[in-house]
Amino acid sequence: MTLFEIIILAIIQGVTEFLPISSSGHLLLPAELLGWINQGLAFDVAVHVGSLLAVMIYFRKEIVQMSIAWVTKGFSKNQNTDSKLAWYVIIATIPAVIVGFLMKSWIEDNARTALVIAATTIIFGLLLWYADATAKRSNTLASLNWKQSLLIGIAQVLALIPGTSRSGITMTAGLMLGLNRESCARFSFLLSIPVILGAGLLATVDLLQAREAVDWEALLYGAGFSFVSAYLCIFLFLSWISRIGMLPFVIYRLLLGAVLLWFVFG
Template sequence: MTLLQLLVLALVQGITEFLPISSSGHLILIPLLADWPDQGLALDVAVHVGTLLAVMLYFWRDMIAMLLGLLNLLRGRRTDGARLVAMILVATLPVLIAGFLLQRAGMMQELRSVLVIGWATLVFGILLWLADWLGMTIRRVEHMSLGAALFIGCAQVLALVPGTSRAGVTMTAARIMGFERDDTARFSMLLSIPTILAAGALAGLDLAESGDSQLGFSAILAALLAFGAALLSIWGLMWWLRRATYAPFVVYRVLLGAGLLAWGYGLL
């Protein structure tokens, strides 16, 4: 892999991981459009580590609160931190189960097509716009119930289809239930932590089994680039959503989805 390929893939992963535009879709499309080889397992693990560290650093207060909440729970005391951990765990279970079943059935590879990504990008972009337009802004993460967390978790299962966007579909589900825009992003990104851990762990196991771990410096550079890009992306998204709507991301998704469908159907 050339330095240009490494830079592009690491930066794209970092930027798109937490935006509602689908990181998996972009990472499938870029090598396809540029005729680049697959980036390999070591790079996958590296960029997952970078984005994971970025989200944990940005939300360090929530991380400390959840850790203290777990410790207090062991002492028989329930706190807001422990409650947040419970919400995240409930919301994570559906995608772990669905992902395991799809992987065992060998269906994951079949979803990696231009047409699938195009339709998912377009349809779920429009759904994000509808949810953002119609949804009220009256609830915070502190108001979340187990039922609401489970609803968001079930919506997250749809993100197994490339182009859907894990961030986008969880934000859409939260907006449908009336959560404020910045809180939808906050919960979505906290919810990404166990998901990224699971994805990184699976890639790490595959890497260990293959014995192909010789990237060394390239993997470290990719992790650092993904970390920096993800941190800036998170900060920018949170700043924007405290002041405006999801409209720019919807416009981007509609244009990208329409372009991919035109390409996939041979119109371009």
Template sequence: MGTLQLVVLALVQGITEFLPISSSGHLALVPMLTDWPDQGIKIDVAVHVGTLGAVMLYFWRDVGLMLSGLGSLLTFRGGPGARLILHLIVATIPVVIAGLLLKETIETSLRSLEVIAWATLGFGLLLWLADRVGLTVRRIEHMRVADALFLGLMQAVALIPGTSRSGITMTGARLLGYERPEAARFSMLMSIPTILAAGILIGLDLYRMDDRAVTSEALTAAGLALVSALVAIAVLMAWLKRAGFLPFVIYRVLLGLGLLGIVYGFIPL
């Protein structure tokens, strides 16, 4: 893989992973809209692992709370940390089940420009609707197990390229009445167990391959994605403290319409 392609992929992933505009959709678009070969699932997961590092650094207090909460949960004690880790576990179960059942479909038939276009447009409009009608009265501390399960089901839907994992979970949280920064915060925390599990599996594959070129590319992409994701997270959280999701909705609508124009031949490549 060329250096330019690697840098572009890492920056695209880092910038789009936690913005509600679909990182997987953008990653799939890169080879479709260029002459570059598809980077493959291993590089996709490598850049996701880089963004995992970014979210753990930005929300280090929550990560510490989760670790202490895991100990409390294992010893059947309560507390804020135990509740948070319980909710994250519940929210992770649906995507794990869906990923195992639909792995082959996701990697083949769903990875098409038409699917990405419709998902980008449709779920972008759904985000706008949820942000319009959702109350802004709840915080993560008010979360119930049923809320976590609902957000987990939303995350499973994001296996469709173009949906946006962060976008659909923020949409779900806004429908439940969570404040915008809190919706973004829990959405990002939800990414930790999901990306960690995928990263471990792909990491084992890379170790078994013992291909230094592929491993070096994966590490480089992960590092670049970490830095760009950290900047994107900081910008998003600052924005949501004073404004809504409308700029992201507008971007998704324009992108979705443009992609549909390409798919149906109205816009030549």
């Protein structure tokens, strides 16, 4: 890959990992529009590492507090908000881990098509709009319980279908459960940490098995630009989401879905 291709693909990964707009839909566009080749497993691992570092550094204070609380209070009757939130992230991660382990190969072989991605981009975009427009949006993370966390985790399973958007579907579920926009986004971002870590580890295993030639310079650039774009994305999204709502992302998803359908049927 050229440096320009590395930068563009890394920025796409960093931004779309956290915005509710579908990363898989965007990663199809360079290949369809410009004829770029697949970036390969090594680059995929690198940009995941960049995204993971961004979310962990941004939420470093929360992660430390949750970790300490989980170790010291997580197995006692005297739970606090941080220990509960740590448990909720664990609970919400379990469904995706189980279903992903059982169906990863089938999904990659049967669902990773432009038509599926176009359809899910549009359908789940409309569902996000409905949730944002009709939900009460009055609760914070302090009011979250384990049942609601499990429901968000079950919703996250749908993100295994390309085009759904992991952040989009978890925010949709959170809104439907009455969480306000910022709380939905924060829980979605915290929930992304074990998911990105797991995806990165799986990609690393595949990379080691494939024994792919490694371009370390490309990997460093990829991880770096993914980190910067992801960090800025998280910061700006949390700063703006309470004011702008989900409608701009819904409109964008509909336009992206239309472009993908044009590639399929045009």
